[in-house]
Amino acid sequence: MESLEKKSIEYRKRILKYIYKAKAGHTGGSLSCVDILNVLYNRVMHVGPSNFDSPDRDRYVQSKGHCVEALFVVLADQGFFPEAELENLCQGGSHFIGHPTRKVPGVEQNTGALGHGLSLSVGMAIAGKLDAKDYKVFTLMGDGELAEGSNWEAALTAAHYKLDNLCAIIDYNQLQISAPTREVCNTDPVADKFKSFGWEVIEVDGHDVDVLEETFRSLPLTAGKPSLVIAHTIKGKGISYMENVLKWHHGVPSEQEYEQAQKELDDALLAL
Amino acid sequence: MNKEIKMGKANLEVFSETLQQIAETNKELLVVTSDSRGSGKLVPFAQRFPRQLVEVGIAEQNLVGISAGLASTGKQVFAVSPACFLTARSLEQIKNDVAYSDNPVTLVGISAGVSYGALGSTHHSLHDYAALRAIHNMVVCAPADNVETREAVQQAAASDHPVYIRFGKRPMPILREDVPFTFGKGRVLREGKDMAILATGETVHPAMDAAAMLQESEGLEAMVVSMHTVKPLDTTLLTELGKKGMPILTVEEHSVNGGLGEACAAFLLQGRHHNAFHIMGIPDEYTVTGSQQYIFDHYGIHGAGIATAALELLNAAEKA
Numbered sequence: 038m039e040s041l042e043k044k045s046i047e048y049r050k051r052i053l054k055y056i057y058k059a060k061a062g063h064t065g066g067s068l069s070c071v072d073i074l075n076v077l078y079n080r081v082m083h084v085g086p087s088n089f090d091s092p093d094r095d096r097y098v099q100s101k102g103h104c105v106e107a108l109f110v111v112l113a114d115q116g117f118f119p120e121a122e123l124e125n126l127c128q129g130g131s132h133f134i135g136h137p138t139r140k141v142p143g144v145e146q147n148t149g150a151l152g153h154g155l156s157l158s159v160g161m162a163i164a165g166k167l168d169a170k171d172y173k174v175f176t177l178m179g180d181g182e183l184a185e186g187s188n189w190e191a192a193l194t195a196a197h198y199k200l201d202n203l204c205a206i207i208d209y210n211q212l213q214i215s216a217p218t219r220e221v222c223n224t225d226p227v228a229d230k231f232k233s234f235g236w237e238v239i240e241v242d243g244h245d246v247d248v249l250e251e252t253f254r255s256l257p258l259t260a261g262k263p264s265l266v267i268a269h270t271i272k273g274k275g276i277s278y279m280e281n282v283l284k285w286h287h288g289v290p291s292e293q294e295y296e297q298a299q300k301e302l303d304d305a306l307l308a309l
Numbered sequence: 310m311n312k313e314i315k316m317g318k319a320n321l322e323v324f325s326e327t328l329q330q331i332a333e334t335n336k337e338l339l340v341v342t343s344d345s346r347g348s349g350k351l352v353p354f355a356q357r358f359p360r361q362l363v364e365v366g367i368a369e370q371n372l373v374g375i376s377a378g379l380a381s382t383g384k385q386v387f388a389v390s391p392a393c394f395l396t397a398r399s400l401e402q403i404k405n406d407v408a409y410s411d412n413p414v415t416l417v418g419i420s421a422g423v424s425y426g427a428l429g430s431t432h433h434s435l436h437d438y439a440a441l442r443a444i445h446n447m448v449v450c451a452p453a454d455n456v457e458t459r460e461a462v463q464q465a466a467a468s469d470h471p472v473y474i475r476f477g478k479r480p481m482p483i484l485r486e487d488v489p490f491t492f493g494k495g496r497v498l499r500e501g502k503d504m505a506i507l508a509t510g511e512t513v514h515p516a517m518d519a520a521a522m523l524q525e526s527e528g529l530e531a532m533v534v535s536m537h538t539v540k541p542l543d544t545t546l547l548t549e550l551g552k553k554g555m556p557i558l559t560v561e562e563h564s565v566n567g568g569l570g571e572a573c574a575a576f577l578l579q580g581r582h583h584n585a586f587h588i589m590g591i592p593d594e595y596t597v598t599g600s601q602q603y604i605f606d607h608y609g610i611h612g613a614g615i616a617t618a619a620l621e622l623l624n625a626a627e628k629a
């Protein structure tokens with residue numbers, strides 16, 4: 038089997054390829070979350086093209102929908118649709134638009150307005166409990182996204198219903214659009230807030246695929262509680278000049294920048 | 310087409326410049342943002358007037374509630390966020406805290422309509438006229454060009470009541486500088502006796518194109534009105550058109566449900582005017598995605614498309 042590390046680098050290459058082609062996309066946040074998606078889809082979740090219509094499938098809701106490029110690349114790799122479809126990303130009439138939509142095979146829910154994924158996931162998790170099903174529900178949120186009040190309403194409900202079939206992941210890259218999260222509207226200390234709401238919380242390196250795999254495989258972190266994984270990540274991870282640089286939130290590389298980025302990733306592949 | 314029309318800036322740009330001009334003398338002016346200062350072109354404002362910008366984070370309900378609270382103390386408040394989130398997520402705050410409590414907040418919906426194009430329906434606002442029209446005590450305005458934007462922002466800043474202004478982010482042509490602007494009063498940009506095209510926001514420009522085409526190819530004289538204020542409607546103008554029995558085509562970057570067209574139609578019918586009438590807008594279906602222009606083209610919201618709809622309307626009117 039191809040190593041997860043190698044896959045992550047290849048995913049990054051494709052994310053950049055399609056953003057560059059479309060001249061649009063959320064570059065930084067896609068690069069910060071792609072290792073999480075890699076581990077979920079390749080090692081943890083029981084979901085794929087063959088069981089996507091099964092009521093027993095695991096569910097993934099991408100609450101930070103703007104980072105759709107990471108999701109599309111991973112879904113293509115899972116065989117939900119031919120990767121060539123991504124050549125049409127954001128082109129007129131294409132279903133491959135700038136946010137997840139169920140017109141694209143493998144997408145669980147339409148997202149893009151922040152602060153919806155957790156409530157949707159709580160609904161799915163409550164249904165799982167009602168129907169005594171074994172599926173798990175995962176949702177990925179941004180750290181800036183946590184300012185939306187709906188998240189905290191959902192956090193209350195998740196603990197109230199003891200949803201240990203629910204795992205929320207925060208892509209804790211500490212940047213949003215206009216500034217670092219700490220300066221825009223500080224959401225720290227995130228762990229303490231969720232703990233006080235009745236969640237079990239773990240903080241991990243969001244780029245360490247082994248740690249991520251081990252964490253997700255050990256779910257629930259505590260029986261009877263929803264799990265929160267705070268994934269410490271770097272926005273723009275993998276491309277030297279994008280890492281931790283605000284403008285790459287939705288920056289699109291120039292030709293020269295694009296070539297340098299691909300070269301850095303090729304070098305990383307060689308170094309494996 | 311319309312070669313005499315000169316290109317201006319994005320209305321968004323003019324909005325930001327106008328706010329800075331106001332802030333130079335009015336220290337009670339506050340701009341409230343929800344991680345939206347970049348999208349609102351407000352970075353220069355934030356740098357020049359750091360004490361006059363309140364950032365609340367990605368929290369639009371909070372944005373509107375806080376703005377209402379600030380306005381209640383006598384501040385002149387502009388709450389700025391993408392129109393899609395501002396008018397959907399924060400609708401209850403708009404209804405109760407702004408409109409019902411009559412706090413003079415100006416709600417600014419940026420990248421409105423389908424300006425966000427390929428970002429998809431989460432980012433489109435095709436419901437905002439309908440939702441806000443149904444809320445008492447709210448001016449609903451979509452300026453067509455830079456002139457209307459500047460005036461709308463200045464008049465909203467001087468208003469003691471809630472106002473909603475929405476616009477897109479593409480550069481817009483300057484349509485007319487010599488016709489005055491007041492909320493609630495349509496601006497006749499082109500006179501005409503054969504029919505009237507009532508358009509709002511960024512569809513006024515293609516409506517002007519259509520009128521020029523109709524003149525050139527058919528010798529028809531279509532009046533074009535910028536109905537920048539969807540509420541309160543310019544009922545004086547509508548009554549005149551009603552009395553003349555002029556065929557009316559409305560054009561808007563909004564769902565055909567509940568927007569400018571339906572507002573005009575309801576007013577006319579209830580005044581016993583039975584003008585030939587057609588509403589152009591975004592139909593009630595899963596909206597195609599692509600750039601704003603792609604979406605406009607798809608639904609015929611361009612000079613030729615509007616001209617075709619106008620001819621169909623005139624033909625139908627003749628047969629009737």
Ligand SMILES: Cc1ncc(C[n+]2csc(CCOP(=O)(O)OP(=O)(O)O)c2C)c(N)n1
Pocket residue numbers: 065066069101103104149150151152178179180181182183208210211212213214218272286343344367369394398
């Ligand atoms: C309700 C809502 N408000 C605003 C936006 C616009 N927006 C898109 S991404 C973003 C910043 C997100 O920051 P964060 O949650 O930290 O995500 P990441 O850093 O992972 O990209 C904002 C404000 C949105 N998509 N939805």
Ligand SMILES: [Mg+2]
Pocket residue numbers: 179180181208209210211212213218
């Ligand atoms: Mg972030």
